[in-house]
Amino acid sequence: MAVESREGELHLASLHALFASELPVGLAVLDEELRYRHINTMLAEANGVSVQQHLGRTVREVLPAAAASLEPLLQEVLNTGQALRDFEVAAEVPSLPGELSEWLASYLPIADGAGRVVGVLVQALNRSLERRAERIKLESDQQLRRVLDSLFMFVGVLTPDGVLLEANRAPLEAGGVTLEQVRGLYVWDTPWWSADAANQEWLRGAVARAAQGETLRRDVVVRMAGDTRMEIDFMIAPLRDDSGRITHLIPSGIDISARRASEAALQTSEDRFRRVFEGATVGMGLVDQRGVIQLANESMAQLFGYARAELVGMEVHQLVPQRQREQHVSHLKQYMREPALRYMAKRQELYALRRDGSEFAVEIGLNPLPESAGQQVLATISDVTERRAAQAQIERALVEKTVLLNEVHHRVKNNLQVITSLLNLQGRNAEPAVQQALRDSQSRVRSMALMHQMLFERGDLSALELGPYLQRLCGLLRSTYLGESNSIALLVDVPEQGLRIDPQRAIPCGLLVTELVTNAFKHAFPGGRTGRVHVSLQRLAGERALLEVHDDGIGLPPEQTPGQGRSLGLQLLPLLAEQCRATLEIERAAGTRARLFVDMEGTAP
Template identity: 40%
Template sequence: MDRFDPLWLATVQAVFSADSPVGKAVLDRGLRYVFINKTLAAFNGCSIEDHLGHTVEEILPEAYPILAPLLHGVLEGSAPHAEFRVSVEMPHAPGALSEWEATYLPIPMEDGTVGGVYVQAVNLTAKLLAEQALANSEKQLRRVLDSLFAFVGVMSPDGTLLEANRAPLKAAGIDAQDVLGRPFWETYWWSYSPEIQDWMRQACVRAAQGQVVRKDVTARMVDDTRMTLDFMLVPMRDDNDRITHLIPSAIDISDRLAAQQRTESALRERTVLLQEVHHRVKNNLQIIASLLNLQARNVAPEASQALQDSQNRVVAMALTHQLLYERNDFSTLELGPYLRRLMASLRDAHGEIRHRVDLRVDAPDSGLSIDLNQAVPVALVVNELLINALKHGFGVDGQGEVAVRAEWSDQRIAVTVADTGKGLPAGFDFRTFSSLGLRLVTLLTEQLGAEMRWPMAGQPGSVFTLLLPTGVRPS
């Protein structure tokens, strides 16, 4: 070691202290380690300190018989050995051969002699194992992709198809060489339609710009059949956020669409059936109302009034089914349109009153809907309150106004029937009153789980408010 130039030694020491994937060492003429980097020391299975001052034979006893002729040949001035391969047994892996690619170079001295050997070595075993692991990983990935029924591929950013798994090839009855290396939009799956090809070309452009593209598309399959796909095109980026590839993927949704179409067809049939049911119920109720009207013409005045009241109730129920039929919605009923229709019906039924009593409705056309199971009870309650106001509120020749209002009130729908008539008589108690109409109001309010706010007795005018439990007000 003393024979080596100090400047050269300092340079070698600096080089050897730097990290490198290549193993490096300096041997003197006795084949003792003068320098060794940590990469080669790790390959040999010893620390750097354990190498220094020891011979190759001491560190690598099993490999030395193979390495010795090569090393001595360099010391004796023969040609250097560059990038040769050798298989040797290493101390840390007895019984297993390790593949190396090595270079042995003579270190010339100032007097022209060889002062030692420069060693550079790469452990090919680790490299080969890594390459084999990568190859096995790629094979495993290929097996996984080929076992998927989904369609998966890899494209370059310009839209050239580089890889495709087995599923889309088998489904189309084609081989990989038929589509790989071609622009994706020109492949068999899309070439049946210029419109599809143009869309696919634009999709590749958008994905190359960083967009994720998704759409249901129709692809051509074996024997020129068609398959509907949920298609997605996603850009793949590297660590520097550069788009390196485009990943097309798709799943067959033909069965799902067929099931959806069957469901939609069944829903249409159900809608038609329910329409017919409500239409027939409405017609039957109107027949009953007409029969009651005919009956009322041939009985005493007291009985005629009772039949007229019953007719009004039947008409109120018929109106409910008429609106459900017209709106094509069999789950809810909008209060605004219903109340206006009900008021018009009562105005027609009480023609003698409408010239002196103003009837009006204050309710929105939408936004105040009630459940179907609430519709008929609410209709009957409002009908009874309106009839009560018209019959008892204004006498024979009184004038005034009857108003129906519907609105939201503290997460409940409030339906108010108010009149400017005489009001309830003093001492009135709804719990003991014998009127059939108001008894119906009480029973129907309980059935709805609602709250009825009664007007003050003995005062002019009446205000009835029905508060319906409907849950949270829609936004």
């Protein structure tokens, strides 16, 4: 956009409205001494100096490297009263130090009422900054495309009336189509949805409702490459601009075929458990935390001489001889406070009371079910004479428990991965501070998900090798915070085996390392400084290990202390150290060094 003016007739007072407007061209007014009297924001930013730092200062004072090129041209306009229009000039300015910027400029004389030239109106456009901005935008768009294409989720962009504009790589590859083949189609007419008219009709309505501001979610079956079918967790949500107007719709989906298979496997496992429970040759009963029998199998009924219906609702103490009943009540209360799989008769023989008043020696196995409604315990009761048969039943029950726990770890890991993906989507259009907080939350969730994933992969639910866990955790933190940057090096020195930690302490230990490493990434190297973060683990004398996180950055400020301050990470450090039975020490010399002395006692070798 150009500013038209008659030479010598432009008065300074008439420029105020122009300088207050958001014109896409830089404007400035210089007096006879080439001092800035007025300048708009666009030209000030292009020069790399604030508006206030321009006013009252000469061109040479503001732009010393460019003065030699600009002053002769400006002086020519002052001396001749002739305008210089649409000329190109190369000059170095603070916004691009060390290089010549290409400018398109016009210098117009400003005359007073008597026709005397009293200043120069400058119109300028920094083409170098424009090209850099265009290049940065292109790189940003390309990076966004790479991020979208790296997602395992199905993500797209629609117009408010349902026309597909963009889709990431995952649904395109899964569907066997290219973006060019589906772009511009109504989403319900794309190959994914074309196999089911009912789904198409639902999607039309969902698009209309999303365009009104609703977010809709549904499990649907869609067509994929080779005319195969995939069940996905589908969601469509509106995307609003800064004014709240809905500009696009965002459809997304997650393949839940594996989840459905897992649910079916879990249901099969539960059915198998039911069949085992009903068909067991030893007595089995489900007891709640009050000691009331909730469920009993036929073997238990025959063992005690009751009908199954009579046992349900009976206090379990009624099946214990009177002389042992008081002690049994005490044992049960203590057990319910800290329920665990164990044999109550491990060191002593217990006796049970039949309906007819006769006693018989029994062995009782207890298996808590913490996921049921309230605390419940599955009791396995057998006559001592059937010890071997009872032991086989207990072993089968343990196998079932292991399968269930393994499935739980797998599902928890999957759910945590979904949470991470949702946080990623939530932060995409959030404020920078919110994006940083969401990214930190993602790192914490990933550290927990990694523990469940490694337990599931290795098939050992009792303990975790701390070295490989830290190795993989640091790899996640490197990719999340550093990406392809080489300014900060993350070094990990941990043993492959020999330091095992139980799952209850692995999570706080991983969260603690996550907080220390991310804090170093974010605060130890300000202003683009280079540096190194070193994570190490070694065994000490006795049942102890030393875990260190050390950086060579600027060091933790003296006023910041773990457990205090507003930073969530610093507040969490002492609590996490306590949860993993460790002692935390912080040194501030030569950067920041955090030492974590972990008590490994009680962990399986």
